[in-house]
Amino acid sequence: MKGEGRRNSKCLAYVAAFIVFQTIIILVFALTVMKIKSPKVRFGTVAVENFTPSTTNSSSFDMRLVAQVAIKNTNFGHFKYDSSNVTILYGGMPVGEAVIAEGRTKARKTQRFDVSVDITSDKLSGNTNLTNDIGSGYLKLSSQAKLSGKVQLMKVIKKKKSGEMSCTMTVNLAQRAIQDLKCN
Known part of the structure; x- marks a missing residue:
């Protein structure tokens, strides 16, 4: 009878240890895999x-x-996004726009694709800064885009997320090249 009580307490200790171990595993899984982040654009x-x-x-x-x-998806599920626009601005005024078609970025991958943007200064007539910048040979532009969509984990969990892009760049008009490209 005395050994039977010891056996029951050992069994209870094993069950408690297993429950604690499973709780730790679930907690680690929830904090790493299940944490859904916004993609980077x-x-x-x-x-x-x-x-x-x-x-x-x-x-x-x-x-x-x-x-x-470049759309970087750091999640463990794919990111499916709707079509969106990328806007190029000069001095806060839009000078060009292009469409980003809807698509999907796989889990833990970076998707890259090219977008062509036609830029015209027709809407900037009378801007004295534009004349000075063209004369200096350097044109400062910025860009904005927002991709909205859903991250899907294990075909069960869907969460709305969006990635935003804000970049600045300088166009060297003499060399027809981009300098100082910085994205946030």
Whole structure:
């Protein structure tokens, strides 16, 4: 009888240890795998494809930028996003816009694709800063985009998330190249 009580207490201790162990495993799983983060959206590279200064007006131009958009999904589930727009701005005013088609980024992967943006200064007539910047040979631009969608874990959990991009860059007009590309 005395040994039977000891056996029961050992069994109870094993069950308690197993429950504590399982709780720790579930807690670690919940804090790492199940934590859903917003994807990161950035410009990887940007190239000036065409640049045409106006022959009649020194403060006018047209150009095409080809930008590599990178969507980094750090989640353990895929990120499916709706179509969106990327906007290029000069001095806070939009000068170009392109569509980012809807798509899907796999779990723990970075998806890259190119977007062409046609930029024109037609909407900036009378901007004295534009004339000065074109004269200096350097044009400061910024970009904005927001990708909204859902992260899906194990085909069960779906959570709305969005990735936002805000980049600044300087266009060297003489070399037709992008300098100082910085994304937040």
